[in-house]
Amino acid sequence: MTAWLFKVFLLCLLNVAVALLLAPLCEGLMRKLRAAIHSRIGPPITQPYWDLLKLLGKEDLRSTRGSVYAAMPALTLGSALLLSALIPLAGMRAPLAFAGDLIVVLYVATISGVLIMLVGFASASPYASIGSSREMMMLLSVEPILAVALTVGAFKAKTLTLGGIINWQVQNGPSISMAIGGVAFFLALQAVAGKLPFDIAEADQEIMGGSLVEQSGPRLALFRWAMWVKQLVLALLLVQVFFPWPHFGIPPVDLVTTAVKVLLVLILVAVIDVVNPRLRIDQAMGYFMRVGVSSLAALAFAVIGK
Amino acid sequence: MISSVAVVMLILPVAGALLSVMLKGRARPAALVTAALSTAAAVWLTVAKYGSVYTKMLWHVPWLRGIVDVPVLGFLVDPLASVMLLVAAPIGFLTVLFSTAYLTDKNREHPVKSEHYGRYYFWLLLFIASMVGLAVSPNFLQFFAFWELTTLCSWALISFYQTETSLRAGFKALLMTHVGSGFFLLAILILFARTSSFDFSALGMLPDGLRAGVFVLLLIAAWAKAAQVPVQTWLPDAMEAPTPISAYLHAAAMVKAGVYLMARTLSGGWGFPAKTVLLMAGMALVTILVALSFYFVQDDLKRLLAYSTIAHLGYVLLGIAVGGLGSTLGLRGAVLHIICHGYSKATLFFCAGVVSYVTGTRSISSLRGLAKTMPLTATAFFVGVLSVTGVPPLACFWSKFMILSGAMRLSGAIGPCIVIFILCETLISFGWMLYIAQKIFLGAPLAAAQVAADPPLAMNATLVILMIACVAAPFVGMPFVQLIGK
Amino acid sequence: MTTAVRNIEASIVILIAGSLVSLLFARWRKLCGWVSFAIVCASSVCTGLAVVRTFAAASDERTILSLPQLGSRLSLRIDPLSAIFLAIVAVIALLSALYSVRYMEHYAHDSVAKFFPILLLCIASMTGVLVCTDFLFFLIFWESMTLTSYFLVTFETENAASQRAGLKYFIITHGATLCMVAAALLVWRTSGSFAFDAIRQSLSALLVAQPLLAHTIIFLFFLGFATKAGVLPMGDWLPDAHPVAPSGMSAILSGALVKLGIYGLLRVFCSFVVAPASLKGWGIVLALAGTGSLFVGTLTALRQTDTKRLMAFHTIGQIGYICLGLGVGTYCLGTHPALATIALAGTILHAINHACFKSCLFLGAGSVLYRTGNRDMDQLGGLAHSMPFTTGTTAIASLSIAGVPPLNGFASKWLIIAACLLTGMRFPLFLLLGLIALFISLATLASFLKVLASVFLGKADESRAVEEVPISMIVPQVTLAALCVLLGIFPQLVLRFVGRAIEGVTAMPLTGVGAPGMWSGLQIIDGSAVGFWSPIAILAALAVLALLSYAIQRAGGAQSRSVPVWYCGEEHTPSTVRYPASSLYLPFKHAFQGIYPSGRIPVPRFPASLRRALDFDRWLYTPSVKAIDRTADxxxxxxxxxxxxxxxxxxxxxxxxxxxxxxxxx
Known part of the structure; x- marks a missing residue:
């Protein structure tokens, strides 16, 4: 029992460490890429780390009292990291697979977003409220797509566990339905990561960062970090569930291939981010409505066995 | 012993009536005491003779000697009569009790001076006597005699205020019910001519075709008395009567005489042709529908209650018809409905009386928010409404349910059709009555309501007793009812 | 020797007698409240004993009254299913009664005589409904419940809205009851008895012999119960009636009373019919009705700005989840017992959970109303600091209803959605329904974030001093919120009893949901374990990770300082910088505008000509009397x-x- 617990703990730690430490790096890479497309030199890849470090040391200006409010950043980052422990880094089995299936993953994935919205509402700033309101609407538009895409996998693999779906994918190879699901998932990822054309909730030029407008110092650092972690983890989820090939069965090798695929996904996200202007919230919702309906095609294909 | 109690029960109200005439302005205590004693006698009689059929023939009719040599006047106390007694006598007493407070010069709608008391209580007590006599009638002759006496009393009581409209209404009621009585008389004559007997059981001796004919004649008489389509129109007009009279005559007693006649006729089990019984059922349904259609345009609270009464008498006749078609349960339900509806509708009429007593109006549109100032009346009215419309656990639900289950027992599609029809009617009338109750008693009080207050003790006591009766009536009636048709 | 049934009898008798006692004390408002609370306490203890006894040993049956001519007996029996609902009723009634003691001060002009005595009768009839084994008496208790709750809904007699709502409530639900009367009579026609067992037998026989009739009967039952449960479109009365009742009663209405509709549906679909294969269609109907309710109800809730009305619409939404679960369960009953048990476990668990969080929410809204006199979210704001307990409990209940793990709403939603998805693998329609359910739980979240944001968070109005509600109102809220957390973390606490209940009605053991141990959470078993939810592990991990994050936050040693909110230097008042509830999610609300059709149903006018034709005086009697008169003349x-x-x-x-x-x- 203790040995098992210890093993789970170590595996969790691995997942969490990877997510926590590599998330800023990915962000740095994306910034660099954006600069390259802009024909700028851009900040060094390690810039996000320096940003975080700097923020952690800065004065924490609080406009709202309350202990729950004070605990929000830690809870937000914690729940983002929790998500990382529910998704297998390489191989079939997530460290916390015994504690949550894909429905749990879908719900946990929303927690950090919800906490950020709450912080926005709690900070009594109309900009933050607008940001939170928009964030919620984005979540409402995007979440069904994630759910549909993952359900396709569940339907094919006849199980609700992520490991089972990955296993099925590895065994059976690519299929039309999973490909469509993957594409839909990817389109949704753009919004979940808060990248253009869907950075409507932050919209720095418009509502000054939205929900986080009143956050500063270490609190802001944690919220930022949580968002980056979430972006990385969802990219990981996309890669693992929809594109698990090639699968070698040797963890370190798989880890490397996964890392490469995740990077590719994030690069794609960054490219789309650079070449698009921001949409209005109603346009974005209409867009995702269409994506959502199209993603049902994946389900239809799955039902007829493709 | 039993027979003397029965005689006392019958004689006391008559004595009270005569006393009232003599005492005039001080008639109230005498009326109250005689009515109470008569009620006590009636209740004792039903309890003492529970579960058995008690028949005692006492008197001859002198001019019939030679044709019938057995006594033709007397008492019959069987479960059916017991139920009728339990409606006629106690509600009669409550009416007297209520009237003692209602018929005063404090009444805002119709102040009554004490010199009219004698006349009022004379007719009222005479009516109680005739109703009690009718309930225990052992044969058609006595039944008819008391039947006509009730008609007479009703004429006098409806016209009590002696205004133009009330005189007209009284005359109309007299005329229409009396025309019905003509058919009753014809039926009795045919019966007597063929069998030389007035007994209910003589119906069984008639040949089939004639029996159907007699049945139809009796049915017409019952329609007229119970205000059924097509002769229902006198009842709404009769609402010109003082409200306690409406409560007693037009909800509990007199109109029930009509359905009681049919119950008597059909409970003996002398098979009547299905066609005639179906006619009865069909007309009952038509009556229910017609009465319902008049709900929505009434502004006079009492007229609304009158139409509801018409519909409920239709229920009773429907139940009796179902019994006639072979489902005893329906008949039992109908008889139970007599008592349940009697008490519930009396509650409503008394509430209407209280409302007009304190506010001086019965117009639904000018009443609002009375619950604030007269909570007890409001409670009683809601209890009455919910009971009459058959909301469990109140009285009429039980009887309605029994009628419905009786109908369900009929073979073929007719049972379910009746049930669906009744349930639809129930929902609509429930909705409307509740709406009216809310309109009158809830909401922000209008000017008329602000001065109102719960009425004198006698009225309040009546309402409380009736509220209890609205819950208890089926439990009182059920033991009697289940003996019927055995 | 007392038995469970005796306890229940005692409970009902205490309540009925207690209502008279409480009526006697009605003149002293506070005393009346405390007396009533004591009575509810006593009855709840009796009910609790009965529940415990039922689970400890098989229940006895007692006949109190017999009506042989109708084939009906008032006999009481408690099985595990009714025990679960009894427990819900007892707990919610107890807490609401306690809450109402002080809350009723809010209605200074209305006598408590029309609240507490009727409340006690209402609780008594709810208890009665759950222990009857005979449909006639079931109906009587059932309608007594409607009747008493009608008077509680119209408690504010001078408020036109509450009367309209009450009228609508009573008429619609009475219609539903009449449907059940018709159904009961149709069954009775063949069985001659109203006993549940007899209904089961004859209904099963009818399904073979006269399927059309049998399905008509089932349809009537469905109409009757679904109306009470608030399943759309029959539940249209609910969003009007629940908000206008005093908040303690709203909590009972939403927390306990509508659950009895679910209880009825469970009885009809899981226990009245022994041939479940013929119920597949009904499973689909139920699931569609449930999905429709949760979709329309929740998205309409999102548009509301009145707190209690919003919560009432969410009741429709959550009942939709329950109905969806029941539909899946019914669909699978004959063919996939394991899946059926998953769905039914979710159904019952969600009924329990919904009772906890919805009551808590209504009490929270009541507390706000009590202190501010306002239910309009656009005018409220920033109460978090002045009403910390109310805020905290409402927040917990809000997250719970939205299914945020690890609160209790999640556990039951997880079961229902998992059952949907797993059934969807056999019959893809359910896949779609499951996805809609998943999406709607997010919409629920949006809606309750709106409540939290606009009522409790944001800029407080300092001009108005608001303080926390009295302790007797806090205790019920805190208890319910604690239950939300407790049942969320340890769903297996009640799952065992839920399993007994399912076994009681369907005779199938709870094979679809495994709970290996106290600490290991739940597993969904469909052949093998295909779904997992371990709240303890998730919570432990979250706690560790949040601590880790906090360590990171503190690592820089940053000082914190209180500053005012930055409004770009504008002159402002609280109302100008508040983001009103009606503005939140505006584009999204626009997208789903008109999802809840509203408007008056045209009342058919009775044609005047027909009424003239029916007026016999007019064309028959008056002319003929006149003719006779003329002739005589x-x-x-x-x-x-x-x-x-x-x-x-x-x-x-x-x-x-x-x-x-x-x-x-x-």
């Missing part, structure tokens, strides 16, 4: 008063008579 004209003319008549008469006699002679 004409005849009387022969009396002219002139002797010669009379003599002439005599002569003519004599001639005529003579003529006739002569003619007869020959």
């Amino acid at each position: 004409r005849v009387s004209r022969t009396h002219v008063g002139i002797p010669q003319i009379y003599l002439l008549w005599i002569v003519i008469g004599a001639i005529v008579v003579t003529g006739i006699l002569l003619w007869l002679r020959t």
